[in-house]
Amino acid sequence: xxxQSFKPGLRPFQRPGIRIEHRGAQALISDAERTKVLSLNESxxxxxxxxxxxxxxxxxxxxxxxxxxxxxxxxxEDVELTIAKLEGAGxxxxxxxxxxxxxxxxxxxxxxx
Amino acid sequence: MEAVDVTVLLGAGMPxxxxxxEYALGRRRSVSTLxxxxxxxxxxxxxxxxxxxxxxxxxxxxxxxGITACSEIKxxxxxxxxxVIGPSRDDSVLISAVKAGADGFVTTNxxxxxxxxAVHEVSRGASHIPPMMLGGLxxxxxxxxxxxxxxxxxxxxxxxxEREVLVGICAGLGxxxxxxxxxxxxxxxRTHAQNILGKLGVHSRVEATxxxxxHDLFARFxxxxxxxxxxxxxxx
Numbered sequence: 571x572x573x574q575s576f577k578p579g580l581r582p583f584q585r586p587g588i589r590i591e592h593r594g595a596q597a598l599i600s601d602a603e604r605t606k607v608l609s610l611n612e613s614x615x616x617x618x619x620x621x622x623x624x625x626x627x628x629x630x631x632x633x634x635x636x637x638x639x640x641x642x643x644x645x646x647e648d649v650e651l652t653i654a655k656l657e658g659a660g661x662x663x664x665x666x667x668x669x670x671x672x673x674x675x676x677x678x679x680x681x682x683x
Numbered sequence: 684m685e686a687v688d689v690t691v692l693l694g695a696g697m698p699x700x701x702x703x704x705e706y707a708l709g710r711r712r713s714v715s716t717l718x719x720x721x722x723x724x725x726x727x728x729x730x731x732x733x734x735x736x737x738x739x740x741x742x743x744x745x746x747x748x749g750i751t752a753c754s755e756i757k758x759x760x761x762x763x764x765x766x767v768i769g770p771s772r773d774d775s776v777l778i779s780a781v782k783a784g785a786d787g788f789v790t791t792n793x794x795x796x797x798x799x800x801a802v803h804e805v806s807r808g809a810s811h812i813p814p815m816m817l818g819g820l821x822x823x824x825x826x827x828x829x830x831x832x833x834x835x836x837x838x839x840x841x842x843x844x845e846r847e848v849l850v851g852i853c854a855g856l857g858x859x860x861x862x863x864x865x866x867x868x869x870x871x872x873r874t875h876a877q878n879i880l881g882k883l884g885v886h887s888r889v890e891a892t893x894x895x896x897x898h899d900l901f902a903r904f905x906x907x908x909x910x911x912x913x914x915x916x917x918x919x
Contacts, residue, residue: 612817620825629829632825
């Protein structure tokens with residue numbers, strides 16, 4: 571269970587100058603100054619590619635469910651964890667005017683999604 | 684992870700490609716080939732009779748394409764898993780394959796080992812997408828969904844008479860024929876047609892027809908178009 575729980579409609583965007591280098595099943599992500607490097611699996615790298623400031627987390631989740639045999643709640647948790655990790659590493663940001671997290675809730679069931 | 688024997692049927696446009704694939708796969712103990720066919724219709728027929736676990740279809744066929752083959756197999760034989768083999772530099776083939784229900788996609792640059800891995804992955808119920816193409820695929824699916832939502836909303840703004848006129852347009856009927864069918868004057872029919880194009884946000888009747896069929900709008904709005912194909916020769 572993700573403890574992030576981002577607000578619906580949130581549109582993360584990549585910081586300028588991010589470079590994504592595909593290496594087999596992994597991808598190396600580096601910042602504009604090449605001072606920070608992060609190794610991600612290709613699913614996480616695909617999520618980063620979708621962070622364009624226009625695409626919502628909901629849209630990412632729906633597209634992933636169309637491609638992979640995964641439940642929407644599982645896909646959401648994976649996407650939110652990935653975005654939280656990318657935000658923490660400084661590769662992704664949110665519009666500063668938008669509060670990014672939901673109020674904490676005890677649990678999420680499939681029927682909530 | 685190649686212990687389980689998976690049965691495979693091959694479909695592609697070139698017999699030489701198929702023979703090479705069949706030979707290469709035949710050397711793997713974990714995969715059994717049930718034959719091949721160089722046409723879409725023949726591939727679909729063989730899937731019906733031989734019931735493979737996985738159908739491997741190339742993007743090019745002389746009588747259609749791998750996407751059509753994929754869509755036909757998934758519609759008529761849902762338990763059969765389908766892998767489309769297509770180009771690595773063109774996301775559009777991959778996006779079309781996934782929209783047609785493909786369970787996996789392998790590029791023409793991938794090795795036989797990659798293909799065998801993909802066969803085993805999809806036979807276990809997972810999907811297989813080349814990692815480097817995943818971002819482009821997700822982007823394409825998101826763009827299509829946005830277009831789809833937009834088309835749905837624009838169609839919903841059409842009035843009852845406009846929808847009836849649009850059915851005639853999509854059947855390939857001219858203004859006179861539509862007017863006669865709906866007991867309208869040709870002038871009124873033309874006015875409806877202009878309003879339809881404006882509301883749908885398209886510039887021509889051809890674009891309007893493409894939008895309707897690409898997004899399956901008549902079916903989604905419960906509009907029956909049976910019989911119009913013969914009348915106008917345009918609709919399917």
